[in-house]
Amino acid sequence: MTGVGAIAVTLTLALGLSLYRVLAGPTIFDRLTGIALIGTKSIILLLLFGVLTDRVDVFIDIALAYAVISFVGIVAIAKYFETPEELP
Amino acid sequence: MREAIALGLLSGGLFFVLAGVIGVLRLPDFYTRLHATSKCDTLGLALMVAGVALLTPASLVTVKILAVAVLVALVNATAAHALGRAAHRSGLTPWRVGDRRRR
Numbered sequence: 001m002t003g004v005g006a007i008a009v010t011l012t013l014a015l016g017l018s019l020y021r022v023l024a025g026p027t028i029f030d031r032l033t034g035i036a037l038i039g040t041k042s043i044i045l046l047l048l049f050g051v052l053t054d055r056v057d058v059f060i061d062i063a064l065a066y067a068v069i070s071f072v073g074i075v076a077i078a079k080y081f082e083t084p085e086e087l088p
Numbered sequence: 089m090r091e092a093i094a095l096g097l098l099s100g101g102l103f104f105v106l107a108g109v110i111g112v113l114r115l116p117d118f119y120t121r122l123h124a125t126s127k128c129d130t131l132g133l134a135l136m137v138a139g140v141a142l143l144t145p146a147s148l149v150t151v152k153i154l155a156v157a158v159l160v161a162l163v164n165a166t167a168a169h170a171l172g173r174a175a176h177r178s179g180l181t182p183w184r185v186g187d188r189r190r191r
Contacts, residue, residue, distance in 0.1 A: 003095045004143070007102055014109045021112050021121070026191045029118050029175040033125055036167055037112060040129045040160060041105065047140045047153065056144045060152045067156060071163040078167075078174040 001052065008048040015041045028081050032074055039070035094142035101135030104128045117183035117190045118175055126168035133160050 018041065021034035043063045050059030111124025137157040141150050183190065 004098065007098050010102060011105065014106055017109050018112060024191055025118075027118055027175070027180060029171055029178075029180065030121065032171055033112060033118070033121055036164070036171075037108065037125050037129060040133050040164065043156065043160065044101075044105070044133055044136045047137065047156070051140055051143050056140070056153070057149045060149055060156065063156055064152065064159065067159055067163060071167055074167045075170045078170045082174040082177045 004048060004051055008045060008052065011041055011045055011048070015045070029078070032077060036070070036074055039066070039074075042070075043067055090142055094139040097135050097139035097142065101132045101137075101139060104132030104135065108132060116187070118180060119172065119182050122168055122172055122175075126164055130161055130164045133157065133164075 015038055018034050018037040022031050022038070025031040025034060043066055046059045046063040046066065047056065050056035050063075053059075105128065108125050108128030111128065112121045115121045115124055134157045137153055137160075141153045144150060144153065
């Protein structure tokens with residue numbers, strides 16, 4: 001189980017690094033890429049927490065819901081910024 | 089044995105996820121970053137989810153875990169396509185050799 005813990009810690013560091021793209025991305029699409037990256041990492045982290053605490057049956061439902069919500073959010077924001085005049 | 093295979097899958101997935109993060113941080117513009125993240129993240133998540141599925145006792149939960157992998161494989165590709173299309177339509181031009189790096 002220590003191996004799983006070490007992998008979870010490394011993944012958390014990677015999540016923090018992808019936050020840089022959200023904060024510094026020059027366009028809104030760079031920021032959305034960073035958000036998508038954080039979303040997939042959060043899904044993996046939820047499953048790893050489930051393994052570490054022995055309650056995967058609870059965390060898997062949260063992960064499924066999070067995957068759907070993150071997808072809908074990204075597609076909605078991308079659609080909103082699709083027309084040229086709305087670019088900052 | 090089962091745990092060793094699971095740890096191997098988790099480590100392999102972690103490698104791909106880290107490669108995706110490095111690509112997003114280092115590549116010069118939005119389209120190249122999208123290219124790095126969408127593929128690396130999908131494969132990395134599929135490998136790591138397979139590792140998690142091996143670590144849990146086989147039951148209905150295992151089916152749900154694999155459903156996450158299938159769902160994210162579909163969803164990541166669709167989201168990357170939507171983002172690329174939106175950027176293209178909004179007039180963002182791709183980076184070319186010799187251009188300045190876009191932050």
